[in-house]
Amino acid sequence: MAKTRLVIVGNGMAPGRMLEHLFEAAPEAFDVTIFNAEPRVNYDRIMLSPVLSGEKTYDSIVIHGDDWYARHGVTLHKGQRVTGIDRVARTVTSDAGVSAAYDTLVIATGSDPFIIPVPGRDLPGVRAYRDLDDVEAMLAAADRGGRAVVIGGGLLGLEAAAGLRARGMDVTVLHLTPTLMDRQLDPAAGYLLEKALTARGIEIRCGADTKAILGDTRVTGVELKDGTVIDASLVVMAVGIRPNTLLARAAGLEVNRGIVVDDGMVTSDPAILSLGECAEVGGRVYGLVAPLYDMARVAADRLTGGDAAFRHSEVPTKLKVTGCDLYSVGDFADGPDREEIVLRDAARGAYRRVVLKDNRIIGAVLYGDTADGAWFNDLLKKGVDVSGMRETLIFGQAFQGGGQMDPVAAVAALPDDTEICGCNGVCKGRVVAAITEKGLTSLDDVRAHTKASASCGSCTGLVENLMSATLGDAFNANAVKSMCGCTPLGHGEVRRLIKAKGLKSIPAVMQELEWSTSGGCAKCRPALNYYLVADWPGEYEDDGQSRFINERVHANIQKDGTYSVVPRMWGGLTSAQELRAIADVVEKFDIPTVKVTGGQRIDMLGVKKEDLPAVWADLGQAGFVSGHAYAKGLRTVKTCVGSQWCRFGTQDSTGLGVKLERFLWGSWTPAKVKLAVSGCPRNCAEATCKDVGIVCVDSGYEIHYAGAAGLDIKGTEVLGLVKTEEEAIEVTAALIQMYREQGYYLERIYKWARRVGYQVVREQILEDAGKRREYYDRFVLSQTFAQSDPWSERVSGKDKHEFKPLAALQPELV
Numbered sequence: 001m002a003k004t005r006l007v008i009v010g011n012g013m014a015p016g017r018m019l020e021h022l023f024e025a026a027p028e029a030f031d032v033t034i035f036n037a038e039p040r041v042n043y044d045r046i047m048l049s050p051v052l053s054g055e056k057t058y059d060s061i062v063i064h065g066d067d068w069y070a071r072h073g074v075t076l077h078k079g080q081r082v083t084g085i086d087r088v089a090r091t092v093t094s095d096a097g098v099s100a101a102y103d104t105l106v107i108a109t110g111s112d113p114f115i116i117p118v119p120g121r122d123l124p125g126v127r128a129y130r131d132l133d134d135v136e137a138m139l140a141a142a143d144r145g146g147r148a149v150v151i152g153g154g155l156l157g158l159e160a161a162a163g164l165r166a167r168g169m170d171v172t173v174l175h176l177t178p179t180l181m182d183r184q185l186d187p188a189a190g191y192l193l194e195k196a197l198t199a200r201g202i203e204i205r206c207g208a209d210t211k212a213i214l215g216d217t218r219v220t221g222v223e224l225k226d227g228t229v230i231d232a233s234l235v236v237m238a239v240g241i242r243p244n245t246l247l248a249r250a251a252g253l254e255v256n257r258g259i260v261v262d263d264g265m266v267t268s269d270p271a272i273l274s275l276g277e278c279a280e281v282g283g284r285v286y287g288l289v290a291p292l293y294d295m296a297r298v299a300a301d302r303l304t305g306g307d308a309a310f311r312h313s314e315v316p317t318k319l320k321v322t323g324c325d326l327y328s329v330g331d332f333a334d335g336p337d338r339e340e341i342v343l344r345d346a347a348r349g350a351y352r353r354v355v356l357k358d359n360r361i362i363g364a365v366l367y368g369d370t371a372d373g374a375w376f377n378d379l380l381k382k383g384v385d386v387s388g389m390r391e392t393l394i395f396g397q398a399f400q401g402g403g404q405m406d407p408v409a410a411v412a413a414l415p416d417d418t419e420i421c422g423c424n425g426v427c428k429g430r431v432v433a434a435i436t437e438k439g440l441t442s443l444d445d446v447r448a449h450t451k452a453s454a455s456c457g458s459c460t461g462l463v464e465n466l467m468s469a470t471l472g473d474a475f476n477a478n479a480v481k482s483m484c485g486c487t488p489l490g491h492g493e494v495r496r497l498i499k500a501k502g503l504k505s506i507p508a509v510m511q512e513l514e515w516s517t518s519g520g521c522a523k524c525r526p527a528l529n530y531y532l533v534a535d536w537p538g539e540y541e542d543d544g545q546s547r548f549i550n551e552r553v554h555a556n557i558q559k560d561g562t563y564s565v566v567p568r569m570w571g572g573l574t575s576a577q578e579l580r581a582i583a584d585v586v587e588k589f590d591i592p593t594v595k596v597t598g599g600q601r602i603d604m605l606g607v608k609k610e611d612l613p614a615v616w617a618d619l620g621q622a623g624f625v626s627g628h629a630y631a632k633g634l635r636t637v638k639t640c641v642g643s644q645w646c647r648f649g650t651q652d653s654t655g656l657g658v659k660l661e662r663f664l665w666g667s668w669t670p671a672k673v674k675l676a677v678s679g680c681p682r683n684c685a686e687a688t689c690k691d692v693g694i695v696c697v698d699s700g701y702e703i704h705y706a707g708a709a710g711l712d713i714k715g716t717e718v719l720g721l722v723k724t725e726e727e728a729i730e731v732t733a734a735l736i737q738m739y740r741e742q743g744y745y746l747e748r749i750y751k752w753a754r755r756v757g758y759q760v761v762r763e764q765i766l767e768d769a770g771k772r773r774e775y776y777d778r779f780v781l782s783q784t785f786a787q788s789d790p791w792s793e794r795v796s797g798k799d800k801h802e803f804k805p806l807a808a809l810q811p812e813l814v
């Protein structure tokens, strides 16, 4: 059967979700072509603010990468704006002159930011806040410093202001009405928000009416109607959005505020659907994703022959500014037929207001403590008569029925159809079903399977409580969440914030992230030291006192208190001169045991602590450097004899092993890293149980990774096949760098890869040459500061005081 030709104009969040539903329901039914004015794939626009503030990167907010389109046979015309629809011929044409014929057309052109018509609005340095280009322009401006003026104190304006402040700019917010976010917050909550933003250094001017933007060749300031002039090197306009209906109007479709559609998302032309911010349904247009995702579900259902219908429901608002917790939902305007219940807690800066009509909640505003937001919203949506709980309603769900419930019991008591994740419209029943049916035990798993808490993330706590309620002891939220007893933050959060806040020392991390201890502990100090070494090569100075004993003394401590010393033998090769030097050292220092290790190196066991510097000095004289056999770093590259000697060898596995070891040595990693290279699939170097293994084959090099042969035994995953040694080295280095940047301290590669997803690793390292190169370049940069031999440094007197540890740090067991 011929496929339906489906053409989509716009590649935003709404049609992206529609296609996911469509490919799930009817993977073979559609031949899809997309035109997108933005020159990129579909990304999570909600997350632009965390990208601006530095808490996320663009890569991490991509929803569908290039390979996703390829996998589903979608033709994506990036950077092409559709300029005309011919409804008779059923074709669309882009500004690049490309035409596409459709059986069904979907218009999803989103919104245009509203630019207030003041003089100077076209000057360079004046930006809207809508897409990645805007974010990049703001970041470039922030690099130059100076003052940013944000016009508009709504959700977007405040997120922009907080992001620019986090990037080091002075920021002033101009807002026309007397309180911030006046469409979502009442004045009391607006006041608390203003206080919190002012405390973090953002100047707020409410009642400020912009008269003109000043400057000749680029923006220099903003003039208000009262004559005030504020200097500015950047002006961000965030005063509202308008549905982008230009194309639909020109094509003669019915357009009101948005493109008019029925409850099946069909426009006035039955061959054309519309969804997203550009569509008007039931007389309403929407600017938050939850209803747009509903539209996506309905449109996909209709396209596959169903009869789903869109229904309006209230969408809660949350602000994505770390530390400003607010939640508002519904209608909370004053009125003669309405009552309100208010709770203020001045000491905690908390505020709650619930608006009732006929004993039912019609609106709620929470500031400070927003944990009960979902519960109030649930009561609102269901129109529950709250007369029976009026006395305690405002205290939240935990206080219903007498004593205070703990948050886990509270979430357990919620009905199955309670919405948990507003962005993705995921209800409690779906999360619980996914956890029990698919055996999910981690937050990442729940995110991957249900999308709950995968967008703005503000329901993460609720999802975790739900996991506790469902899994009981099998879910240890603290183990997932907290790095150690010194902080409630998890490894992922700490890594993110180190980058986002530009923290470059252990005291800075502890102060800024509010550590509860003065100097950390044996768990967090080595982890922080690693994160700082990995994130700020060349800028951060390694803190020896924060390393485990083995790394402090550059040798392995053994059970009798002596040490073992392993010199590096590149790729497992050695020579008469090296062997002689080792023999001399063994005799000279009366070393009792010499052993060949599993990684093809020679281990000298039983070296007395006081002899270590002299042992290193003698080995150094013979040309040896440390084998890092003690390190959370690159240890060995094991090889077979390969094509040089073996009858079966297809490539020079020994030579490649040597090159890899010489290139990678000295790099610090979250946990130890071991490699192997085998010359043919007989695999004598046992490459398929290593962190990274290369198996040479006739056509090139098969790269494996994520194997384990310790406490866990696990065969490797195949990353892919490359043709040349150079490519094999680039892929290996990029893979290790990705792990260095994302791994949690002590998390081996196989655990990291399982956590982030094999497909994600494959996409970034094998399929995306640009990204691979970026990882590779960052690895190379880092190595310029890493490849110094700790033994020779120690011999020359560095870290003389190393045996005075701050904490009793234990060596890793695995």
Ligand SMILES: Cc1cc2nc3c(=O)[nH]c(=O)nc-3n(C[C@H](O)[C@H](O)[C@H](O)COP(=O)(O)OP(=O)(O)OC[C@H]3O[C@@H](n4cnc5c(N)ncnc54)[C@H](O)[C@@H]3O)c2cc1C
Binding pocket: 009, 010, 011, 012, 013, 014, 015, 035, 036, 037, 038, 045, 046, 047, 048, 049, 080, 081, 082, 083, 108, 109, 110, 111, 129, 130, 131, 156, 244, 247, 275, 276, 277, 278, 286, 287, 288, 289, 290, 292, 318, 320, 423, 456
């Ligand atoms: C900074 C920011 C923060 C946000 N935060 C939140 C939040 O916390 N919670 C929330 O629910 N929502 C939030 N939103 C709103 C949310 O992102 C939008 O509602 C959603 O992305 C709209 O999706 P869409 O598919 O309708 O349109 P868009 O994602 O805007 O996509 C429209 C696409 O169509 C393209 N296009 C337009 N015209 C044409 C044409 N003629 N030819 C080809 N392509 C065209 C555009 O280039 C654009 O890429 C935020 C938005 C921004 C900008």
Ligand code: SF4
Binding pocket: 640, 641, 642, 643, 646, 647, 648, 649, 650, 653, 678, 679, 680, 681, 682, 683, 684, 685
């Ligand atoms: S892996 Fe192949 S090439 Fe290497 S030693 Fe074994 S048989 Fe020879």
